[in-house]
Amino acid sequence: SQTIHQWPATLVQPVGSPLSLECTVEGTSNPNLYWYRQAAGRGLQLLFYSVGIGQISSEVPQNLSASRPQDRQFILSSKKLLLSDSGFYLCAWTLAGGGETQYFGPGTRLLVL
Amino acid sequence: SQQGEEDPQALSIQEGENATMNCSYKTSINNLQWYRQNSGRGLVHLILIRSNEREKHSGRLRVTLDTSKKSSSLLITASRAADTASYFCATDAKNAAGNKLTFGGGTRVLVKP
Numbered sequence: 081s082q083t084i085h086q087w088p089a090t091l092v093q094p095v096g097s098p099l100s101l102e103c104t105v106e107g108t109s110n111p112n113l114y115w116y117r118q119a120a121g122r123g124l125q126l127l128f129y130s131v132g133i134g135q136i137s138s139e140v141p142q143n144l145s146a147s148r149p150q151d152r153q154f155i156l157s158s159k160k161l162l163l164s165d166s167g168f169y170l171c172a173w174t175l176a177g178g179g180e181t182q183y184f185g186p187g188t189r190l191l192v193l
Numbered sequence: 194s195q196q197g198e199e200d201p202q203a204l205s206i207q208e209g210e211n212a213t214m215n216c217s218y219k220t221s222i223n224n225l226q227w228y229r230q231n232s233g234r235g236l237v238h239l240i241l242i243r244s245n246e247r248e249k250h251s252g253r254l255r256v257t258l259d260t261s262k263k264s265s266s267l268l269i270t271a272s273r274a275a276d277t278a279s280y281f282c283a284t285d286a287k288n289a290a291g292n293k294l295t296f297g298g299g300t301r302v303l304v305k306p
Contacts, residue, residue, distance in 0.1 A: 112292055123281060123298040124236075129291045137291060170235055174292050180224060180285060182294060184235035 082107035086171050086185035093192055099144075099158040101188050103171030106152065110176040113154040115146055118168040118187075130154060166192045199282060203301040212269040214300040216282030217262075223285045225258055225265050226294065230279045239267075239280075274306045 083106045093099060105111055112131050116124040126139045128146035136146050143162050147155045154171055168189050172182040200215045216225070224243045228236040242249045242258045242265065249256045255268040269276055279301045283294040 114293075116296075121301075124296040126293060126295070129293060131291050139293075168233075172236075179292060180241060181226065181238045182236075182283075183238070184228075186235050187233070189233070 082173075082183065084171065084173055084183060084185040086169075086188050088188060089186065090189045091191070093161050093190065095163055095192055096160045099156070099161050099165070099190070101156040101169055101171075101190075103154040103156075103185055104152055105154075105173045108152070108173070108175065110151055111173040112176065112179065113148065114172040114174075114182065115154065115156050116170040116172065118170060120167075124170065128156070161192045163192050166190055199280070199297045199300045201300060202298065203303070205303045205305065206272055208272060208274055208304055208306050210272055212272050212276070212302050212304070214267050214280055214302070216265045216267070216297055218265075218282075218284045218295075218297075219263065220284075221287045222260075223287055225256075226283045226285070227254075227256060227265075227267050228281045228283060228296075230281065230299070232278075236281065269302075272302075272304045274304050276302060277304045278302060 085104050114129045115127040118124050130136050130148045133148055144158050168187050170187045171185040174182050198217050206212050222244050224241050226241045227239045229239050230236045240251045240256050242256050253270045258265045279299045281296050281299045283296045
């Protein structure tokens with residue numbers, strides 16, 4: 081069966097520090113991968129998605145970047161965090177070639193102080 | 194603005210009552226999905242309804258879709274305290290690359306025992 085992992089679960093970082101959040105999927109090959117951010121009490125905003133290794137599409141201009149160095153690994157990064165980067169970050173995957181349902185990881189709560 | 198907008202934003206009911214929430218969207222879709230999120234957790238897929246379907250059931254869940262009005266509703270019958278969560282609709286727009294979903298702001302449901 082497939083599983084998705086995210087770490088860390090919680091992170092408190094000072095403004096201006098770098099960021100690296102990791103997401104890995106097990107039990108499937110060549111998944112589509114997604115990074116979302118969720119502000120408190122709000123819906124999900126799609127940040128990046130990837131349909132293959134090294135293929136990244138950005139949805140909104142921002143202080144963040146994403147990379148997919150391996151088939152089942154998706155990394156969200158920043159060189160210098162802003163206060164506005166605080167939020168709940170969720171990674172999700174779908175089956176390759178047009179899977180409709182998205183399967184979410186447990187999320188990372190980021191607080192930038 | 195987001196593709197999907199849920200109404201109401203919050204709902205408080207007694208155990209055993211039915212909970213109904215609505216979702217409106219703006220563009221043509223391939224399908225519409227409903228997800229559930231417990232506080233501080235990832236989202237879990239509940240049900241998917243395709244653009245050529247009008248109603249779908251899954252256990253205590255009933256979803257309707259009216260493509261002429263660009264709206265959907267989710268009904269939870271005989272609610273339980275464990276149904277307390279936020280519920281999100283998400284649309285898979287036609288011609289959207291990467292099987293992207295656009296999420297609404299969610300409905301927070303509180304089921305009181």
